Amino acid sequence: MVSSPSSGRTVAIFGAASDIAMAVARLCAQAGDLLVLVGRDDAALSALAADLAERGAARIAVQKADFGQVAALPGVVQAAWERFDGIDVALIAYAIQPDQPAAEQNPAAAEAALIVNFVSPALLLGEIARRCKAQGSGTIAAITSVAGDRGRKSNYIYGAAKGGLHRFLEGLRHSLHAAGVSVVDIRPGFVVTKLTAHLDRRGVLWATPDRVAKDIFEAIASGRPVLYTPWFWQPIMVAVRGLPRWVFHRTSF
Amino acid sequence: MSELWRDDYLSWGRTVRARHLVSNPTSQALAAEIVARSPSVLAYGCGRSYGDAPLNPGGRLIDCRGLDRIISFDGQTGVLTCEAGVRLADILAILCQPEADNGGWFLPVVPGTRFATVGGAIANDVHGKNQHRLGTFGRHVSALELARSDGTRWICSQNENADLFAATIGGIGLTGFILNATIQLQRVQGLAVEAEDIRFNNLDEFFSLAAESDAYWDYTAAWIDSFAKGRSLGRGIFSRARRIPGCAAWPPALQPRIALPPMPPISLIRPFTVWAFNAAYWRKSSFRSRSSNTGSYENVFFPLDAIADWNRVYGPKGFFQFQCVVPPPAARDAVADLLRLTARSVQGSFITGLKTFGDVPSPGLMSFPMRGTSLALDIPNRGPPTRRFLAQLEHVVMQAGGRIYPAKDAAMSAASLRQGYPQVGTFIEHIDPGFSSALAQRLALTSATR
Ligand SMILES: Cc1cc2nc3c(=O)[nH]c(=O)nc-3n(C[C@H](O)[C@H](O)[C@H](O)COP(=O)(O)OP(=O)(O)OC[C@H]3O[C@@H](n4cnc5c(N)ncnc54)[C@H](O)[C@@H]3O)c2cc1C
Numbered sequence: 222m223v224s225s226p227s228s229g230r231t232v233a234i235f236g237a238a239s240d241i242a243m244a245v246a247r248l249c250a251q252a253g254d255l256l257v258l259v260g261r262d263d264a265a266l267s268a269l270a271a272d273l274a275e276r277g278a279a280r281i282a283v284q285k286a287d288f289g290q291v292a293a294l295p296g297v298v299q300a301a302w303e304r305f306d307g308i309d310v311a312l313i314a315y316a317i318q319p320d321q322p323a324a325e326q327n328p329a330a331a332e333a334a335l336i337v338n339f340v341s342p343a344l345l346l347g348e349i350a351r352r353c354k355a356q357g358s359g360t361i362a363a364i365t366s367v368a369g370d371r372g373r374k375s376n377y378i379y380g381a382a383k384g385g386l387h388r389f390l391e392g393l394r395h396s397l398h399a400a401g402v403s404v405v406d407i408r409p410g411f412v413v414t415k416l417t418a419h420l421d422r423r424g425v426l427w428a429t430p431d432r433v434a435k436d437i438f439e440a441i442a443s444g445r446p447v448l449y450t451p452w453f454w455q456p457i458m459v460a461v462r463g464l465p466r467w468v469f470h471r472t473s474f
Numbered sequence: 475m476s477e478l479w480r481d482d483y484l485s486w487g488r489t490v491r492a493r494h495l496v497s498n499p500t501s502q503a504l505a506a507e508i509v510a511r512s513p514s515v516l517a518y519g520c521g522r523s524y525g526d527a528p529l530n531p532g533g534r535l536i537d538c539r540g541l542d543r544i545i546s547f548d549g550q551t552g553v554l555t556c557e558a559g560v561r562l563a564d565i566l567a568i569l570c571q572p573e574a575d576n577g578g579w580f581l582p583v584v585p586g587t588r589f590a591t592v593g594g595a596i597a598n599d600v601h602g603k604n605q606h607r608l609g610t611f612g613r614h615v616s617a618l619e620l621a622r623s624d625g626t627r628w629i630c631s632q633n634e635n636a637d638l639f640a641a642t643i644g645g646i647g648l649t650g651f652i653l654n655a656t657i658q659l660q661r662v663q664g665l666a667v668e669a670e671d672i673r674f675n676n677l678d679e680f681f682s683l684a685a686e687s688d689a690y691w692d693y694t695a696a697w698i699d700s701f702a703k704g705r706s707l708g709r710g711i712f713s714r715a716r717r718i719p720g721c722a723a724w725p726p727a728l729q730p731r732i733a734l735p736p737m738p739p740i741s742l743i744r745p746f747t748v749w750a751f752n753a754a755y756w757r758k759s760s761f762r763s764r765s766s767n768t769g770s771y772e773n774v775f776f777p778l779d780a781i782a783d784w785n786r787v788y789g790p791k792g793f794f795q796f797q798c799v800v801p802p803p804a805a806r807d808a809v810a811d812l813l814r815l816t817a818r819s820v821q822g823s824f825i826t827g828l829k830t831f832g833d834v835p836s837p838g839l840m841s842f843p844m845r846g847t848s849l850a851l852d853i854p855n856r857g858p859p860t861r862r863f864l865a866q867l868e869h870v871v872m873q874a875g876g877r878i879y880p881a882k883d884a885a886m887s888a889a890s891l892r893q894g895y896p897q898v899g900t901f902i903e904h905i906d907p908g909f910s911s912a913l914a915q916r917l918a919l920t921s922a923t924r
């Protein structure tokens with residue numbers, strides 16, 4: 222309804238029904254972007270699309286995909302690319318939170334988590350990177366996690382996948398630098414979302430999706446390489462990474 | 475979907491502490507599913523009710539904030555359909571922006587905070603400073619969809635399932651879960667307002683100012699100095715506002731401008747601070763008895779929203795709000811009695827509001843507004859003496875044939891509810907047996923069919 226001048230960007234969001242992605246999509250809609258929403262849950266995406274249309278999105282396309290099926294990923298990217306003739310910003314926002322103790326006992330659960338949290342986004346990023354390189358522009362952003370900064374007993378399967386993604390994005394950034402494509406690694410801390418609904422979420426470190434989305438939106442606009450959000454995670458993670466191993470091993474988190 | 479026992483769901487007055495099994499559905503279908511499989515359930519909007527209406531100790535709460543999608547909006551007719559967890563602030567930010575002629579669409583009725591959800595606004599049938607003109611929020615709801623604990627979903631309007639519609643508007647969340655609603659927005663020629671503040675020296679001056687202003691001004695309400703006694707009893711500042719055609723105003727930012735630090739260990743509201751605030755506020759305009767300004771509606775409609783979590787200044791014990799309405803013949807004397815009791819109580823009231831209601835009928839069986847004068851008091855919780863004081867206030871209101879507002883209340887008796895709301899019997903027939911709340915238990919509001 223609100224007629225804002227279209228910024229003309231085409232933004233594709235993979236995992237668009239996640240809480241953080243949804244909040245970012247709303248900011249993009251307000252800016253008058255064209256949106257390609259890719260995800261698993263059709264009904265959720267359609268409801269989101271109607272909402273985004275009222276918030277000012279110039280055009281919206283909804284596309285169904287199962288990110289666990291890695292063989293299908295090239296087709297997913299191809300289809301998203303063709304919706305509005307190219308993509309200026311790609312945001313990868315899907316993840317699953319495995320139950321660490323259960324996954325230690327059950328290799329199938331560990332495998333599923335590693336595939337959805339690392340193999341799948343890495344392959345998807347590769348597909349997107351190829352296209353961006355060819356067109357000589359674009360911003361590629363992926364939501365990783367502060368959990369990828371150091372392996373901890375409470376969630377190292379998830380952390381390893383996210384940490385792997387940190388390295389992958391780092392390499393991609395190196396490789397795309399000359400082509401003028403920016404690569405943004407977004408590392409949120411604790412966010413109140415569906416993914417964390419099973420945790421006790423009191424305390425000052427918890428942030429809302431809206432707060433995190435604002436940071437992401439700005440980091441994408443500026444092409445900032447690594448974003449900790451909210452900001453206070455940056456000094457916290459410097460400290461956590463710097464803890465000597467003998468101290469770290471005594472902590473229980 | 476996961477559910478979690480939590481003890482951090484409070485209402486605005488923070489007087490009730492309890493554990494709730496909380497779920498956060500992100501779609502209407504999921505919400506309806508939870509309603510259908512739960513023995514004791516209640517919807518929680520933004521917790522902007524002061525009392526115990528949004529709480530269900532030991533039972534389930536469905537947090538509505540994941541249901542915040544706009545479903546459709548027609549820019550020609552102003553008809554909005556949205557999920558029940560959309561906040562009024564979101565509607566203002568998205569849909570109520572100035573158009574080319576600086577006019578635009580506006581919410582016809584807003585309460586004193588924009589951080590309330592559409593579901594909460596319907597369930598309490600909230601009113602604003604323009605009650606004398608446009609009535610309550612529910613009058614502008616053309617339809618809503620309700621999920622009941624027997625697994626059914628109902629579309630309700632004046633024409634379809636009209637009984638359930640009337641019971642749900644002002645139904646304090648007990649008739650089922652509101653999934654979505656269709657609201658008719660109001661076309662205004664200017665989103666900005668001109669506002670005037672006028673000092674008055676006693677209650678009689680309030681009544682004549684109100685009578686004069688209600689005819690020409692869309693929005694009226696007054697602040698009262700709760701410590702003034704004797705000939706100054708009921709002195710205060712009368713605020714009135716109206717739209718300025720052709721003048722634009724942008725919606726306020728979605729975040730409050732000032733944030734308070736976490737909970738202070740003691741209440742900052744002491745008799746002395748309350749007295750000092752009231753005295754200072756009264757003197758604010760002592761050099762001029764009348765002041766006016768024009769521009770954004772934010773300060774006029776939502777003055778308290780500027781500070782996030784201002785309710786925390788009352789400390790860990792919280793506070794009560796007491797809002798009543800007293801019908802005309804007895805109104806003047808009853809309000810005077812209530813103010814005398816307050817001035818004498820040492821407790822004082824931090825923010826005291828007075829407003830005349832018109833006779834625009836409310837569509838709900840249990841809607842609060844009726845023709846008369848409405849007084850709202852904020853009272854720090856000091857335990858039993860505060861309860862006794864509230865009971866005295868309640869007694870005065872009942873003697874005068876008035877009623878107390880459930881959205882603001884945490885203390886009135888079941889007898890007072892029955893006396894104030896003659897249609898309560900019919901309402902009870904529509905209560906969903908799967909729904910419960912702290913308020914429902916206190917006021918013996920349970921389904922007739924249980
Ligand atoms: C600063 C301030 C100023 C205020 N000024 C006014 C005023 O001027 N006029 C006025 O009338 N009120 C006023 N209020 C009260 C407030 O407008 C109401 O209490 C409103 O209902 C709060 O909405 P909420 O979304 O926070 O709902 P909550 O307080 O969370 O819940 C209120 C009720 O609505 C029910 N409910 C919520 N969502 C649903 C749903 N989806 N389906 C079914 N039931 C539901 C709950 O069960 C509960 O019974 C004010 C409150 C504050 C804090």
